[in-house]
Amino acid sequence: MKQLLTAILMAITLSSAAMNDTLLIAHLCDPQIGFGPKGIDDDLAALRAEIENVNALDVDLVVIAGDMVNRMDSTSIALFHDAAARIEAPLVLTPGNHDIAEPCTPAGLEKYRKNFGPDFSVNKIKGRTLISFNSLLLRGGPEEEVRDMNARLDSALIAAKAEGSPVILLCHVPPFEKDIDENDEYFNLPTSIRRPLIEKFRNYGATIWLAGHTHKTHRNEYGGVTILNGENTSCNFDGRPRGFRLLSISPDGSFSWDFIPNEK
Numbered sequence: 001m002k003q004l005l006t007a008i009l010m011a012i013t014l015s016s017a018a019m020n021d022t023l024l025i026a027h028l029c030d031p032q033i034g035f036g037p038k039g040i041d042d043d044l045a046a047l048r049a050e051i052e053n054v055n056a057l058d059v060d061l062v063v064i065a066g067d068m069v070n071r072m073d074s075t076s077i078a079l080f081h082d083a084a085a086r087i088e089a090p091l092v093l094t095p096g097n098h099d100i101a102e103p104c105t106p107a108g109l110e111k112y113r114k115n116f117g118p119d120f121s122v123n124k125i126k127g128r129t130l131i132s133f134n135s136l137l138l139r140g141g142p143e144e145e146v147r148d149m150n151a152r153l154d155s156a157l158i159a160a161k162a163e164g165s166p167v168i169l170l171c172h173v174p175p176f177e178k179d180i181d182e183n184d185e186y187f188n189l190p191t192s193i194r195r196p197l198i199e200k201f202r203n204y205g206a207t208i209w210l211a212g213h214t215h216k217t218h219r220n221e222y223g224g225v226t227i228l229n230g231e232n233t234s235c236n237f238d239g240r241p242r243g244f245r246l247l248s249i250s251p252d253g254s255f256s257w258d259f260i261p262n263e264k
Contacts, residue, residue, distance in 0.1 A: 104137055
């Protein structure tokens with residue numbers, strides 16, 4: 001018991017010390033190579049320009065909130081990886097509905113994991129825990145995959161709370177686009193799970209939820225959790241310029257979320 005208490009105290013001390021530094025995260029959404037109105041070459045050029053801007057900021061972490069490609073063909077995948085290889089900071093991906101067709105199938109999940117890596121990950125950085133999870137499984141998929149992801153999500157949340165580590169969430173589909181009670185649709189998670197999910201996240205220390213998918217810029221607050229959908233690399237449906245968001249989290253937990261356009 002004494003050894004366990006010592007280990008817990010050491011983890012809390014290390015976490016607190018690490019959180020003395022501001023955390024910088026580049027939040028990219030939907031590069032979706034092959035989707036933009038000007039064609040695949042323009043999408044690729046936009047992503048490369050964005051990566052140059054990201055590298056110039058010397059961020060701690062880069063996250064891409066899904067839809068790396070528009071079609072899961074070998075050409076699009078190779079072009080994305082060629083561009084992403086230029087990112088100088090650690091990179092975390094999360095699957096979008098163009099990366100894994102819905103409802104998720106074993107074949108679709110396997111193809112994503114083969115080409116992009118795990119669809120669930122936990123990353124510790126500067127005393128915080130970033131959990132990237134497959135939001136598509138919350139809208140349908142093989143029972144064992146859904147069960148496994150939820151179990152891994154719960155385990156990661158429990159561990160973060162035990163360590164005193166604030167949680168940042170990353171996925172593709174946000175819980176809602178404009179209102180917690182909006183109808184179920186393409187751009188949100190099912191009504192039946194929205195409130196329970198947000199309440200669970202809040203109870204385990206999550207305050208920021210990064211998403212993509214909507215191709216519109218949204219900042220929503222519910223239950224103490226801020227849900228952020230940034231501008232896209234490929235095409236914005238609300239007329240916003242292409243670019244990404246710089247998330248800067250201070251040691252006290254306050255944060256800014258600033259737009260960085262592709263143009264220099």
